[in-house]
Amino acid sequence: MAQFPITRMRRLRQSGAVRRMVQETKLSADQFVYPLFVTHGKNVREEIEPMPGCYQVSLDRLHDEIAEVVGLGIPGVLLFGIPSLKDAKGTGAYAEEGVVQEAVRAIKKRWPELAVITDACLCEYTDHGHCGIVRNGNVDNDATLELLARTAVTQAQAGADIVAPSAMMDGQVAAIRKALDAAGLTETPIMAYAAKYASAFYGPFRAAAQSAPQFGDRRGYQMDPANWRMALREVELDVEEGADLVMVKPALSYLDIIAKVRECVPLPLVAYNVSGEYSMVKAAAKNGWLDEQRAILEVLTSIKRAGADLILTYHAKEAARWLQAER
Numbered sequence: 001m002a003q004f005p006i007t008r009m010r011r012l013r014q015s016g017a018v019r020r021m022v023q024e025t026k027l028s029a030d031q032f033v034y035p036l037f038v039t040h041g042k043n044v045r046e047e048i049e050p051m052p053g054c055y056q057v058s059l060d061r062l063h064d065e066i067a068e069v070v071g072l073g074i075p076g077v078l079l080f081g082i083p084s085l086k087d088a089k090g091t092g093a094y095a096e097e098g099v100v101q102e103a104v105r106a107i108k109k110r111w112p113e114l115a116v117i118t119d120a121c122l123c124e125y126t127d128h129g130h131c132g133i134v135r136n137g138n139v140d141n142d143a144t145l146e147l148l149a150r151t152a153v154t155q156a157q158a159g160a161d162i163v164a165p166s167a168m169m170d171g172q173v174a175a176i177r178k179a180l181d182a183a184g185l186t187e188t189p190i191m192a193y194a195a196k197y198a199s200a201f202y203g204p205f206r207a208a209a210q211s212a213p214q215f216g217d218r219r220g221y222q223m224d225p226a227n228w229r230m231a232l233r234e235v236e237l238d239v240e241e242g243a244d245l246v247m248v249k250p251a252l253s254y255l256d257i258i259a260k261v262r263e264c265v266p267l268p269l270v271a272y273n274v275s276g277e278y279s280m281v282k283a284a285a286k287n288g289w290l291d292e293q294r295a296i297l298e299v300l301t302s303i304k305r306a307g308a309d310l311i312l313t314y315h316a317k318e319a320a321r322w323l324q325a326e327r
């Protein structure tokens with residue numbers, strides 16, 4: 001390859017039109033999924049303090065939120081539920097009339113074409129805040145599997161298009177696949193939170209979902225941020241267990257993991273741009289320390305560039321709006 005002065009990299013950077021022509025990564029609303037917190041009660045639309053622009057919304061107020069998402073061309077939402085009652089077994093997660101199950105029914109009735117993805121986990125529904133059943137101070141993997149399977153089945157029966165197990169229990173994808181198939185739900189895909197790290201960046205989400213563990217932490221089941229080979233193993237196992245899409249979570253501190261998974265797995269790859277990543281940008285922008293729009297589009301572009309096909313992001317609505325305005 002020729003060197004300077006024959007080669008000048010700046011030649012292709014001179015005009016907007018040429019920059020556009022050589023741009024390698026293009027963002028589009030088609031790749032966004034908007035996470036939503038559905039809460040019990042009536043007439044609730046409460047802003048989540050560390051996540052400005054995001055709300056806990058009750059069923060009866062869901063309409064405006066979904067209409068906005070659909071209007072912006074975002075193809076899917078990811079639902080989290082905040083039940084009225086939490087108990088040791090997370091009963092609300094797999095209740096046929098649970099808050100998420102009801103939300104799915106309401107949304108699918110009105111917007112059958114919107115992809116509704118449900119988080120299959122117990123932590124929003126347990127009084128101790130852990131993602132599974134606790135026995136002797138420990139989260140019991142095998143006893144949890146059946147409850148996660150029931151959660152996924154009730155969600156799919158309510159009409160969820162995709163179920164997304166996030167509890168990081170071993171064997172959860174296989175258990176859910178088996179239960180879905182036994183219930184005749186052979187066509188429901190599983191989006192596996194395959195490489196999910198024990199991250200400080202879930203802090204704002206746990207405030208929003210009131211799901212912080214009441215004792216200990218999640219390091220006994222979520223991954224150590226220091227590990228990458230283990231992430232590949234997690235992904236490989238989920239693929240073998242029948243995952244249809246695999247996820248890396250969080251996204252920003254784990255772009256290397258996204259890139260590595262992209263190289264070795266042909267399945268659609270999902271990245272979760274988590275709550276703490278959202279809060280950081282919002283807080284800095286509020287202080288005037290960052291150009292909000294540029295920072296957010298840069299964040300999302302970098303996640304796509306690393307190899308993600310789909311981005312779960314609280315920025316979905318604003319980013320879709322900016323991308324529309326650019327055209």
Ligand code: PBG
Binds near residue numbers: 167205206274275
């Ligand atoms: C539930 C779950 C969590 C998130 C998604 N699903 C919280 C956790 O593992 O503590 C975090 C999402 C975010 O921070 O945006 N297991």
